[in-house]
Amino acid sequence: MANVLLLSPDSAWRPLWRIGALTGAAALVLTACGGSGGLDEAAQAEACAVVNETGSVIVGSGLPGDPAAPEPASGYRLGKKAVHAKSYMVASANPLASRAGCDVLKAGGSATDAAVAVQAVLGLVEPQSSGLGGGAFMLHYDAATKKVEAYDGRETAPAAATENYLRWVSDSDQSAPQPGGARASGRSIGTPGVVRMLSMAHQDHGKLAWSGLFDSAGQLATDGFRVSGRMAAAIAGTASSLARDSEAAAYFLNADGSPKALGTVVKNPAYASTLRTIATGGADAFYSGPVAQGIVDKIKATSGGNPAVAITPGLTEMSDLAGYQAKRRVPVCTSYRAYWVCGMPPPSSGGIAVASALGILENFNLAAYGPTKIDLEGGKPSVMGVHLVSEAERLAYADRDKYVADADFVPLPGGSTAMLLDKSYLRSRASLISMTRSMGTASAGVFGSAPAGVVKVEERGTTHFSIVDRQGNAVVMTTTVESSMGSYHMTQGFLLNNQLTDFASTPTDASGAPVANRVQPGKRPRSSMAPTLVFKKSADGGMGDFYMGTGSPGGSTIIQYVVKTLVGALDWGLNAQQATSMIDFGASNSPTTSLGGEHPHLDLSNGGAGDPLITGLRDLGHTVSTSAQSSGISTIMRVQRNGQSMLEGGADPRREGLVLGDTFKP
Incomplete structure (x- = not known):
């Protein structure tokens, strides 16, 4: 049953396990796939929902409290609490992506299955x-073999x-x-690797059919989603560059050339079509045929649709895509x-x-x-x-x-x-x-x-996102x-x-x-x-049980x-x-030490002269920068609370991230 794809008859992008509460035969099939995981009915109803004092709300429902409701990017969201789950969890930088991954885990999928679904949604909404x-x-951790693979x-x-x-x-x-150096030319574009890598990992560790893992993203692309705060800020900040490419301009900009704003509903049928090609044809359909030809044509283009803007083409050929290896x-x-x-x-x-x-x-x-x-x-x-x-x-x-x-x-x-x-x-x-x-x-x-x-x-x-499935397998990507x-x-x-x-x-x-x-x-x-994956040391000093998975975006500051x-x-x-x-x-490796100035615990008034952390570092010879940082850390830990082993998750308050799982309060 693990490889059965459950689709409703009315939509190619609507798997049954994503539709509200399941009843009858569909619920029995979900249980056979491991959907309940031993949870009681109340806990199962709350799985992949945001639980608060007044009940629960499904991500993407549009109901009050929905964390997917677009809000301006604030820089830091106060008061986020650790989320706890019994057996599976996903933490990603976008609520809709976390929902897609959690739904896969709820349906009995592996951490790798969920990673495919999360990436497909992130490529649309972020x-x-x-x-x-x-x-x-x-990085993938196989709980049965205790093996970590990169x-x-x-x-x-x-x-x-x-x-x-x-x-x-x-x-x-x-x-x-x-124009303007390598970045906006075809020279900056490397042969993409994520689709081939996910296919390789899925062949090694997937449980559900590859073809069904793109359903959430395909449905969102077809039905539309609202532009989030970070996406809106990114469009606004790059509007003049996006305008040089006719397809990017048509998608991200309004007819008058202005950037699409926070909350705008956008649909992406071209993305849904590409996902359908990958879902049915596998990674090979991305690295050969029409999709690959479209990539090569864009890299080799000498203009983006505006003849007045000359673009230095890249030298990528179809053979580069066909020969790519994860x-x-x-x-x-x-x-x-x-x-x-x-x-x-x-x-x-x-x-x-x-x-x-x-x-x-x-x-x-x-x-x-x-x-x-x-x-x-x-x-x-x-x-x-x-x-x-x-x-x-x-x-x-x-x-x-x-x-x-x-x-x-x-x-x-x-x-x-x-x-x-x-x-x-x-x-x-x-x-x-x-x-x-x-x-x-x-x-x-x-x-x-x-x-x-x-x-x-x-x-x-x-x-970045982190995932743990009900078998204890972990993915950090x-x-x-x-x-x-x-x-x-x-x-x-x-x-x-x-x-x-x-x-x-x-x-x-x-x-x-x-x-x-x-x-x-x-x-x-x-x-x-x-x-990054962390394990406790075993009694003999070797690698013991999974303890933590984490990671972040941030360019060269990721390490920090x-x-x-x-x-x-x-x-x-x-x-x-x-x-x-x-x-x-x-x-x-420079004299500058960064302290993220977006954090509420730093006092930046008067150049930081009243903040003991800032002044203390300066006294030690550090040049202190308090520029706002844009980490996007997603962390999952295996902890003990009240005698119970459980998963504990955190999503960076500097982005729109969300932790979901078979949530319960310890």
């Missing part, structure tokens, strides 16, 4: 962050790309790509105090950088420097807590910037993560941290390898089109990424040393995405958001929501 035209990294769906440069692909039209024509990789797993922490390997730098920072912090008693006045918002971090974490991150970023790229092209020092994450090496790095003064900028470690150049690359965009609205190029209802701008635009640094993260044909650009959340939960005892909500803080 197109500024991720979608079919982008890439992703996923799935790489990162985009690739085309076979015709050269090291100068992003800075020159060609090696003989050394003019810059137009990859199974060995995760980066290291011990940290009483836990094991697993992250993504290259071409993401996230797993290595997070593990490096934690390995350095392991040499300090962080528990002694926890936050004060702990409340729903995570309390106020201490000066020394922020100082130590930020210094550890400076050291981690220094190594990451110099040595980490697509290891299929540029090997890590020693050929693996072992040298970078060696405990004695990280202990020596920790000894460089002063308790009384910030180091400002750190130097990378020396491994005796050939000189490697460093060119800073600014990363943006992205979204960070997924992206890079910058907000990607390359602004749209085809067949979805935006194409600008992921290749995550490469260094020049192949050497100022000294002439080759840059590890330079463009090469078929190469994957370095990423900072850091989906994830480290903050892990330290909050593992060192400071915060719950899933508190660790997620806590002030975003940290540093890349």
